[in-house]
Amino acid sequence: MNLSELHQQIQAAMRASFPPSDAIVAPFYAMMQYHLGWLDDQLQPTQANSGKLLRPVLVVLANRVFGGRDEQALPLAAGIQLLHDFSLIHDDIEDNSATRRGRVTVWRRWGLAQGINAGDGMFALAHRAIHRLSDVGVPAERVLRILRDFEETILCICEGQYLDLAAEGRFDVSEAAYLRMIRGKTAMLAAAATGLGAQLATDDAQQIAALWQFGEALGLAFQMQDDLLDIWGTPAVTGKPFAADLVQRKMSLPVIHTLAQASADDHERFVTLYRQPELSQADLHELLAILERTGARAYVEGLARQEYARAMQALDRVVPSDVAALEDLRQVARGLLDRTA
Secondary structure (H helix, E strand, O other), X not given: OOHHHHHHHHXXXXXXXXXXXXXXXXXXXXXXXXXXXXXXXXXXXXXXXXXXXXXXXXHHHHHHHOOOOHHHHHHHHHHHHHHHHHHHHHHHHHOOOOEEOOEXXXXXXXXHHHXXXXXXXXXXXXXXXXXXXXXXXXXXXXXXXXXXXXXXXXXXXXHHHHHHHHOOOOOOOOHXXXXXXXXXXXXXXXXXXXXXXXXXXXXXXXHHHHHHHHHHHHHHHHHHHHHHHHHHOXXXXXXXXXXXXXXXXXXXXXXXXXXXXOOHHHHHHHHHHHOOOOOOHHHHHHHHHHHHHOOXXXXXXXXXXXXXXXXXXXXXXXXXXXXXXXXXXXXXXXXXXXXXX
16 A cells, blocks of 8 residues: 555545635635645645545545445545544634644634634535545445435534533543543544445445444544543654643543542542643643553553454454455554554
8 A cells, every 4th residue: 555645646536626716715715725734824835734644545445445446435535534624623613722733723824704614615525525426436326325424424523522512621521421422523434434435335234334343443542542642642753742631621531530530639639730720840740640640541541452452353354355455454553553643
């Protein structure tokens, strides 16, 4: 698998989803292209960070597993990535985030109203990409099934975001509630990437279900790994501040575990520190010490390994037309579990 070439093909399919535009509305689309890393803040061509493109790669690989052709997978891959980027534009607004991928966020650069509108536009582009499946020979009935499941995926993502926002400022969030949230907000899009990718190339319901389950488990493991990196990751590698999630008072899985398992004194101290308007380096180290005493890091690492194992078990049920593509999916999963950024 030549990942660089595949990334180029995915981005070309994303570009093809943009309609022709006249000069008066060109800045509307340019704001989206800025978010995608194609333009700088003066709306001039650049090559900035466009993200990992993990989910569209999963689409193409899942399609290959059952003998599908890349040219038929690329519109779906583009739609999945554009949907992800739509959610990021709106997440940045809802989380009051100033930066994304090392650059100023769309809404901070052009204002709240234009940020919302740019996100809405990218939502429409994601659907436009899916409709292009008809142009590459995918039968209309199959396109409609994919669109139906695409819409269900969007609702699950929005449900997850609702649960995330509803939990802000609370210290009684359970592990079960958190897992329900990330299953919708994060894991569902990975599940759609592999499940819908499979649907392009096969009608075997059991094989499609196995790829949906693989993607969901992989997505959960991915988010758990993110939770670990956002507290214990090396800033020079992650590009984020030291103990970033603690600085932002995030109720991530290590924090939820700690609040459930800490002694009364540690629980009270953790909550007191989290309620402070600012955290010093000494405060951060104290929070880390409390996390250490509850074994939060090892606990979440164990859960991530369990989800990785569940993903591998799902792949074991797959009968591939392309053995190499199945091995590529395994390699992607291994890389996610071992990543440092």
